Amino acid sequence: HNVEDVDLYRPGGHHPVNLGDVVGHKFKILHKLGNGGFALVWLARDLDQHRYVALKILRADAEDHETKVLKHLKNAAGNVRITNLHETFTIHGPNGAHQCLVLDLGGPSLKHLSMYSKRPPLPFRKAASRKLAEGVAALHSAGVCHGDLTHSNVLFEIPGLHDWTEDDIHRYLGPPKTAPLLLLDGAPAPAFAPTHVVDALDYSQLSTEQLSSNVLIADFSAAFSHDNAPKGLGTAASFAGPELRFGYPPSPAVDLWALGCLIFEIHTFRVLVPTAFGSSEEALAVATETVGALPEEWRDSYDSPLEANAGEKHRWFDD
Structure with a gap:
């Protein structure tokens, strides 16, 4: 429940x-x-x-x-x-x-849709992806980063x-x-x-035919201005920008990484960077397998919460 x-x-x-x-x-x-x-x-x-x-x-x-x-x-x-x-x-x-x-x-979140519904037609998915990208662009133009852009915070209108x-x-x-x-x-x-x-609503009785491709971005409790970034974010590992684990501060780039993950999910109803345990190390491993090796300039700045993992940072790079 x-x-x-x-x-x-x-x-x-x-x-x-x-x-x-x-x-x-x-x-x-x-x-x-x-x-x-x-x-x-x-x-x-x-x-x-x-x-x-x-x-x-x-x-x-x-x-x-x-x-x-x-x-x-x-x-x-x-x-x-x-x-x-x-x-x-x-x-x-x-x-x-x-x-x-x-x-x-x-309405239902992208997370709800991907759990309970069949994929909508391609025109719907393309329109939703475009509107989501426009929404993120408008936020950034206003000097705001969402900071927690996940499939739970993208809603489809009814x-x-x-x-x-x-x-x-x-x-x-x-x-x-x-x-x-x-x-x-x-x-x-x-x-x-x-x-x-x-029990919270799960929208499992709704079908995609009852929805609009209009999306709304929700939950701005972690949002920040471009010129006043926090030291860190609590974004779920599957949507967190990988640069955060290498000492880089939050920036508009975290929203752009999440946007790419979300557009993939809108089109496939699958999470681009799935994790079984929700750890950053696991997400980095999946991301490098899916997208490719991380930038070489990050090699010496991996920030692991576990001292024992510090020596494993080179596994994320091409050698």
Whole structure:
């Protein structure tokens, strides 16, 4: 089951939400979209605007870096292909004060599609690839690097979604799968936790025929400006730029490497750099087998977290 770590329902942690709750006076919770370490994302109905949105509720102790990035993009990047930020507000609950982001509701991620659907026709794949590349170009033109561009953060739009009834949501996306949240002794969960946990949507009932080739880039929690790069990134090894393991700082190049991986996956529904254990060493081995030897100038700067691996750096190069 795809549910959050329930130990994070504590002071400073997640806000308890149950299906049917109305958050922020107008957002009715209908389904779970995703779980993260620092936020939960819910499919909600805006009862005032009569539209569906993605409602991202941050942990009370989480830093809201994403809002600043999204506001900058709204002003600087025009009609960029991202999940636009509509509004923010704060709610107060038993675990603290939580920042809430109201975002465009996308659709299934590329990861979901490649797991549950057949490959769409070539024109669809070419259009989606072009639009994704245009989206990344617009980000970079606005001075922003995404920093975590993976198949989980590329979403495909569902045409006509906002005309669906709540019953249609459950018919096409599947009803929520829930389980009561109980203490070890079988007692109901306390007030700082929800009464039930909810499985995140997997979109397995949707077919590619129901989707548009319009893509949205989501989750800007790791984004950074060109002139203020972090020391490192937490990108999954299959999409992480290999230069990061050789002492190079994050730059727009990390998004371009990920873009190439994603275009390959859009066309094949296979991960270009698959890893069984998610390690950087494993990803480097697969990348060199797939793409070719790494640049010679990187030879002496391999950064291994394991001292025992430091002597193996030459395996990634042509000798």
